[in-house]
Amino acid sequence: MNKKFLDTIEYSISDKNILLRTDYNVPIKDDVIINDDRIKESLPTIDLLWEKGVKNIIIVTHLGRPSGKRTLGLSLEPIKKYLQKIYTDHDVYLTDLYQSQTVLSNKRNSIILIENIRFYPEEERKSSQINIELFEQKLAKLADIFVNDAFGTCHRNHCSMMGKGYEYKIGGLLVKKELTNILPKINSPKRPFVCIMGGAKVSDKIKLIYNLLDKVDHIIIGGGMAFTFLKILKNYEIGDSIFDPVGAKEIKSIMSKAAEQGVKIHLPIDFKTGNNFSEDCKKQYIDEGENIPEGYMGLDIGIKSCTKFDEVLKKARTILWNGPMGVFEFESFSQGTKSITSKIGDVTERLQASAIIGGGETATCFKMYSYTKLGVHVSTGGGATLSLLEGTSLPAIDVLDNI
Secondary structure (H helix, E strand, O other), rough: OOOHHHHHHOOOOOOOEEEOOOOOOEEOOOOOOOOOOOHHHHHHHHHHHHHHHOOEEEOOOOOOOOOOOOOOOOHHHHHHHHHHOOOOOOOEEEEEEHHHHHHOOOOOEEEEOOOOHHHHHOOOOOOOOOHHHHHHHHHHHOOOOOEOHHHOOOOOOOOHHOOOOOOEEOOOHHHHHHHHHHHHHHHHHOEEEEEEEEOOOOOOHHHHHHHOOOOOOEEEEEOHHHHHHHHHOOOOOOOOOOOOOOHHHHHHHHHHHHHHHEEEOOOOOOOOEEOOOOOOEEEEEOOOOOOEOOOEEEEEOOHHHHHHHHHHHHHOOOOEEHHHHHHOOOOHHOHHHHHHHHHHHHHHHHHOEEEEEEEEEHHHHHHHHHOOOOOEEOOOOOHHHHHHHHHHOOOOHHHOOOO
């Protein structure tokens, strides 16, 4: 990685104001943070900034999707209180962007948290070019150095992600951790390399599949996308299960390229189904060789599929997992996802295999059901991780200073 990061810069940042872009898009209910993992992941960067003697840290982050409007329930006040509890030796302020210079005046050893940056339409470039440029200039005047530690948003070219106007633009420790844990394992994997792919639609994963076909040895397909594969390849009756007509057009091409590369594709053979999308639906097990009847939809893989996939995973030395095997939010349909999680834990502990857990839902699954983190990198990014795995450049990484 030829980018500069906070822990390897050759110049002093002592007595400098730092604009730190983070991703604090965390779940909040009744003003209480439900899951603080993303905040915790940023703390090593904040701690290192204080160790390096910076003057103040101005934190810019987003929360939810307010679409450029001040939205009730999306204020960063709960995050301000959270940070104040951790950094008791530092004053923490929450301020509007356009009042931030006044708040910052004569401050030292303080954290200035800018109110939800997506309250401003300019952030997502949903305004006139003149307003966007003025917005970028306002951000550029906040500090001396720009530090990006918002890996989960690095696939977006939003104004606060790009550091425009800053002479020095460097990556934080979380961004470095993500890049150094994902790219080497994907590009130079220990073998066998097994990719587990779930989620609803094939079309959402087409770029990822094609990019991985010349890297992996096996691909396990689960989740809703498995039904599109089965319908096209085996004319399997899928009942009311999800079918992706756009992704369906790519199935035969995917299988052809997989055969050329010697990649084995593994599909489920039995299912747990329900007559509607709910926990209390009428349930029916569909055994190997049986079709899913009309009025029922596949909501999880069955025990035989779990055993089949276990056989593939038990020899793996590198594992990439992106997407659950079923509707894990419903306990009755969480078996497949639990099985995958357990097997990953087994091979990483027993065989010292390495695993990358794609962000978003997959990270949630792993944290819910896993008993180990040995050899496992759980990514904080959703779309950013997917873009990286697809081989797509990340605009907010591209603009960081080169070594």
